[in-house]
Amino acid sequence: MPRQARLDAPGVLHHVMARGIEQSSIFRDSHDMEDFIDRIARIASKKDWFIYAWALMPNHFHLLARTGRKSLSGNMRSLMSGYAGYFNRRHKRHGHLFQNRFKSIVIEEETYFLELVRYIHLNPFRANIMEDISELEHYKYTGHSAIVGNADRPWQDTDEILGRFSTKHRHAIELYQEFLAAGATQGSRHELEGGGLVRSYGGWKEVEKLKRGREKYRTDERILGTSSFVEGILEEAEKQEEKKNTHVTMDSLIRNISKDMGINKEIILGRGRNRRAARARSILAYVWIRYLGQNGNQLAKVLGVSPQYVHRVSSQIEQDNAITSKEVEKWCNSIS
Incomplete structure (x- = not known):
């Protein structure tokens, strides 16, 4: 973490x-x-x-x-x-x-x-x-x-x-x-x-x-x-x-990531192939699954994609090693 x-x-x-x-x-x-x-x-x-x-x-x-x-x-x-x-x-x-x-x-x-x-x-x-x-x-x-x-x-x-x-x-x-x-x-x-x-x-x-x-x-x-x-x-x-951001809900996480990346929340939740939206969905999967340890199936249902997809993109973000700890903490702690 x-x-x-x-x-x-x-x-x-x-x-x-x-x-x-x-x-x-x-x-x-x-x-x-x-x-x-x-x-x-x-x-x-x-x-x-x-x-x-x-x-x-x-x-x-x-x-x-x-x-x-x-x-x-x-x-x-x-x-x-x-x-x-x-x-x-x-x-x-x-x-x-x-x-x-x-x-x-x-x-x-x-x-x-x-x-x-x-x-x-x-x-x-x-x-x-x-x-x-x-x-x-x-x-x-x-x-x-x-x-x-x-x-x-x-x-x-x-x-x-x-x-x-x-x-x-x-x-x-x-x-x-x-x-x-x-x-x-x-x-x-x-x-x-x-x-x-x-x-x-x-x-x-x-x-x-x-x-x-x-x-x-x-x-x-x-x-x-x-x-x-x-x-x-x-x-x-x-x-x-015990210190983990257990107060973070999926809705608040989506809201914080969309606000920080300048993307409408509904675009993230859609299935469009916009590259920025796809990147935001991948980051969302990474934080939800890899950082917070939450259930990927739950996120897959919200995004309307397969569980395999959210696990694959979260793994790709992890391998890219391009997300900083400060960014993750900001998305999890931001008050909207």
Whole structure:
């Protein structure tokens, strides 16, 4: 959901992942990778987030990021939408580049911070992009080379990592290298990627469902942490649900969206093919189903369309990643 309260506020740590649509490549050459890195760096340089670990793979990427002055959702929207536009222009293609929205896991820091740094930076080695782990030290497309001092990336917070090994810089690097090498034989660690992952934007309602059965914690790793940490997240999810705009009726939502977009309410409710009206109906479906968690069948009846239609267009709006949390909150909170 767009309003994250404490969970998506400055200081929250996330493991973020996104893949190319249908497993397609999102980086075709070094030029693409450098462009993507520059975009991460620009956001980090403004203190909108803090980056500790990252890895670019041919068809996906990983980030270990702490929310800064801007929400994770806002940062990811800037990163992914901007890069997708660049990629499509450069390679003369159209359509979505990424598979759905990004995924993220809220991380219990003390338990998993270093494990994730290691896991993320070992991605190219596990994928056989290189034969020997020592090649990682000069590999440009993970954050490892910056931590060991072989790449100048001032926007990457390497001190936070090295400080957990030693107060002496050189000794800290040596201990970190030993730590990384010790993980080379661990293989894929799916527990660090989660099962049904909580998105930092739009997923807390699903987390709350875990309260129905505590045994699901280990088989559906939506949060990465100890039992007490998971319980805290579940409690926060419940609070978020209580704060949800339950006072919003379908009629008031239609009225607010039509007023904001400058479209007559009756046009939205009609079946005309006017592009602005179709866009408004799609936004309405997104807010009603994805944000408020309401029944799509009810909306389909009001609009005179099939349930499949409202679910499809709401999914398209979510994939476009073009609706901001402020817009959603405005439509839900406006007093007409």
